[in-house]
Amino acid sequence: MEHTPVTQEYLIDLYRSLIIKRDDLKNNAEQNEKKYYKMFRDLYKEYYGLMIECIFLKKRIAYCQRCNNLQIKIYKEEINSYIDVVKEDYMHQLENLKNHKKRIKKSLSADGMKQAKKIFKRIVKRIDKEHPLWEHSIESYRYNDLKELMNIEALVDYETHSTRHNIDIIYLMIRINSIKEEIDFYNNQPSYSPQEKEESLKKEILKYRSYRNDLNKKYHSFTKIMHAC
Numbered sequence: 001m002e003h004t005p006v007t008q009e010y011l012i013d014l015y016r017s018l019i020i021k022r023d024d025l026k027n028n029a030e031q032n033e034k035k036y037y038k039m040f041r042d043l044y045k046e047y048y049g050l051m052i053e054c055i056f057l058k059k060r061i062a063y064c065q066r067c068n069n070l071q072i073k074i075y076k077e078e079i080n081s082y083i084d085v086v087k088e089d090y091m092h093q094l095e096n097l098k099n100h101k102k103r104i105k106k107s108l109s110a111d112g113m114k115q116a117k118k119i120f121k122r123i124v125k126r127i128d129k130e131h132p133l134w135e136h137s138i139e140s141y142r143y144n145d146l147k148e149l150m151n152i153e154a155l156v157d158y159e160t161h162s163t164r165h166n167i168d169i170i171y172l173m174i175r176i177n178s179i180k181e182e183i184d185f186y187n188n189q190p191s192y193s194p195q196e197k198e199e200s201l202k203k204e205i206l207k208y209r210s211y212r213n214d215l216n217k218k219y220h221s222f223t224k225i226m227h228a229c
């Protein structure tokens with residue numbers, strides 16, 4: 001049985017279609033998360049509040065353990081000052097969160113920067129500020145997200161029926177596999193009804209309450225040997 005050869009055109013079409021599918025799944029997941037957050041705002045607040053509380057308790061315990069291991073006296077004032085600094089840094093990081101995800105400027109090589117710049121220029125020459133991908137392109141370039149710029153350009157190619165003939169087949173196959181992995185990630189996420197989501201959040205809250213109690217007990221054991229100043 002003869003196999004149809006894999007052509008560049010076939011791979012480009014597959015690549016574009018997978019990007020669209022990935023973005024649809026991603027958008028659906030984000031919309032569902034926003035919907036559930038509105039429905040169960042108080043539960044989410046308690047859930048995230050417990051998470052943060054446990055993080056700082058673990059920091060306190062780690063500080064005390066280091067002092068204990070080094071046979072250094074633990075001073076209440078010093079540990080409180082340390083936690084204040086940790087909190088300030090942590091809250092600063094929270095300001096960078098968007099849709100529960102942190103966007104970090106990626107580190108690119110000189111060649112990577114040049115490639116990102118070329119792709120970005122090609123994109124903005126072919127779309128205007130009213131295009132839905134305009135802001136996404138600006139943001140991806142700002143954060144040196146070369147991979148996402150490549151994805152955006154493929155979408156622009158798709159919309160404008162443009163095919164650049166200098167795309168390497170090996171590169172396309174690598175990108176296709178990468179997009180497929182992202183699709184698998186979203187497909188494998190559990191699907192919840194509102195009632196199931198509520199129950200899931202309540203279970204997580206109970207777990208964190210129990211975890212917080214365990215951490216409090218552990219930290220309390222250090223407070224017995226803690227010096228006032």
